[in-house]
Amino acid sequence: MPFRIELLRPSSLATNHKERWSEIQTAEPALDSPYFRPEFTQAVAQVRRDVEVAVILDGSDAVGFFPFQRGPLNIGKPVGGKMSDYHGVIARGTTQIDAAELLRACRLAGWDFDHLVTAQTSFEPFVTVHGESPYLDLSQGFESYSAQRRAAGSGELKEVARKLRKCEREQGEITCEMDCVDGALLEILIHWKSAQYRQNGLADIFAFPWTAALLRNIHRTRNGKFSGLLTVLRLGNRPISIMFSMRSVSVVHSWIFAYDKELAQYSPGSILLLKMAEAAQEHGISKIDLGKGTERYKLSLGSAATPVWEGTVGRSSPALWLRTGWRTARDWVSRSPLAEVSKVPARAIQPLREWLSLH
Numbered sequence: 001m002p003f004r005i006e007l008l009r010p011s012s013l014a015t016n017h018k019e020r021w022s023e024i025q026t027a028e029p030a031l032d033s034p035y036f037r038p039e040f041t042q043a044v045a046q047v048r049r050d051v052e053v054a055v056i057l058d059g060s061d062a063v064g065f066f067p068f069q070r071g072p073l074n075i076g077k078p079v080g081g082k083m084s085d086y087h088g089v090i091a092r093g094t095t096q097i098d099a100a101e102l103l104r105a106c107r108l109a110g111w112d113f114d115h116l117v118t119a120q121t122s123f124e125p126f127v128t129v130h131g132e133s134p135y136l137d138l139s140q141g142f143e144s145y146s147a148q149r150r151a152a153g154s155g156e157l158k159e160v161a162r163k164l165r166k167c168e169r170e171q172g173e174i175t176c177e178m179d180c181v182d183g184a185l186l187e188i189l190i191h192w193k194s195a196q197y198r199q200n201g202l203a204d205i206f207a208f209p210w211t212a213a214l215l216r217n218i219h220r221t222r223n224g225k226f227s228g229l230l231t232v233l234r235l236g237n238r239p240i241s242i243m244f245s246m247r248s249v250s251v252v253h254s255w256i257f258a259y260d261k262e263l264a265q266y267s268p269g270s271i272l273l274l275k276m277a278e279a280a281q282e283h284g285i286s287k288i289d290l291g292k293g294t295e296r297y298k299l300s301l302g303s304a305a306t307p308v309w310e311g312t313v314g315r316s317s318p319a320l321w322l323r324t325g326w327r328t329a330r331d332w333v334s335r336s337p338l339a340e341v342s343k344v345p346a347r348a349i350q351p352l353r354e355w356l357s358l359h
Contacts, residue, residue: 003064003097004057005105010045010067013038017055020062022225024090026249030119033289034248035086039226041067043217044079047210051079054106056089056097064091066102068111075314076103076111083211085133085253085291086308087113088120099123099313110314115292118307129310131292134302139286142278148303156300160270167266172236176275178283180230186219189230189242192258215244215256225249233259233272241268243276250286252276270297277301 013021021038025031034040045051048069056064066089068076078087089097099122103111115133116123138145149157168174190212197204205211219228226248233241241259245252259268276288290298292308 002058005102006055006057007106008053008055010038010042010051010053013042013053013055017062017065021065021090024064024092026225028090028092030093030117031088031090032248032251032287033086034226034246034251034253035080035084036088036090037226037248038065039221039223040218040246041079043214043221044069044083046217047213052106054102056091056095056102063095064089064097066090066106068106068108070108074107074109076106076108078113078115080214082205083214084115085255085289086115086117088117088123093119097122099126103314108314110312112312114308114310116309116311118309123309123311123313126313127309127311131308131310132305133289133292133308134298134305135287135289136273136277136280136301137287137304138277138280141281145277145303149301152303154300156270156297157274160267160274163266164271164274167235167263167268167271171263171266174240174271175234176272176279177232177234178229178276178279180232181219182230183216183219185232185239185242186215186230186244188239189244189256189258190215192242192260193256196258218246219244231272231276233268233275235263241272243269243272245288247285250284251289252280252285252287253289254291270301273297273301 008017018038025036025038041051041053050069050071052068052070054066054068055062056066067079067087069079069081070076078084089102091097099120103109113123114129115131116127118124136145137148146157164174190206194204194206197206215228219230221227226246229245229247229252231243231245232239239260240263242257243254244256245254247253254273257269259272273288276285280286280288289306290302
């Protein structure tokens with residue numbers, strides 16, 4: 001690789017580095033997610049001590065940035081770990097970067113990825129699993145999005161609208177605040193989500209103090225290119241569904257999402273998304289990314305999807321063999337007749353894997 005690598009802490013990035021990072025992210029469509037903003041990496045670095053940035057230099061010019069967390073045995077993972085829904089190298093598509101050489105220059109034995117944008121083709125040899133991140137394409141407005149969903153045979157929007165009318169008829173008026181600055185509502189969301197994780201037998205991400213601190217920091221961050229976005233659906237004065245997202249210019253990424261279980265019959269989470277979609281154009285939003293997953297609401301409300309890759313890049317080692325082997329076996333089993341049988345043992349070890357990814 002004909003580039004020089006300089007390893008820095010995010011707090012040591014010079015103003016010209018941050019400006020160049022922002023320039024690249026804004027100009028590259030594949031990097032439109034707020035996860036690729038320098039502010040996200042800096043926010044994680046404020047609550048964790050293991051975040052580094054590889055500044056990729058061509059002579060004295062910065063042509064790329066590779067943020068990562070350095071774990072035990074120099075195994076790297078994306079900034080934010082399990083909290084990261086997109087990651088990769090921030091560089092123009094025409095910049096050719098050798099993935100293995102990059103890791104050597106970063107003194108990493110390996111780097112795990114599970115939401116890598118597929119435009120970063122130098123990582124393709126290391127991919128073991130292909131996935132998708134569904135999103136609402138609102139670039140032509142809500143009516144165009146709605147027509148696309150109907151043409152695709154989805155009746156979900158009509159069903160959500162029916163439940164909204166039913167809820168208002170039986171319970172009272174529903175309102176939606178797109179951008180709530182009240183930190184108390186964020187605390188309610190964290191409480192709801194924490195209870196949901198425990199109820200479902202999953203690792204509670206908020207058992208780690210840095211995760212809630214990260215959300216609070218981002219909620220307070222507001223500039224023209226990156227901000228936190230707390231959206232609240234209310235029944236009268238009562239919050240019944242809350243979503244915390246990140247925003248990068250016109251792109252919103254749904255991050256933490258929960259609702260009042262007492263009103264589950266009305267699907268308050270889907271109503272909130274419907275309200276967001278209807279108001280998107282007014283707020284300059286062209287895309288609402290729902291994150292990777294096969295949950296019903298993502299598949300039925302999403303009108304497009306971003307392909308993502310999962311895998312491990314690095315030098316051969318027992319740790320990396322185990323990681324790669326786990327992913328390959330998991331993907332094969334999920335597509336085989338053993339899929340149903342495998343769900344129980346997979347659920348049993350999932351909390352431990354989630355815990356390790358957040359530690």
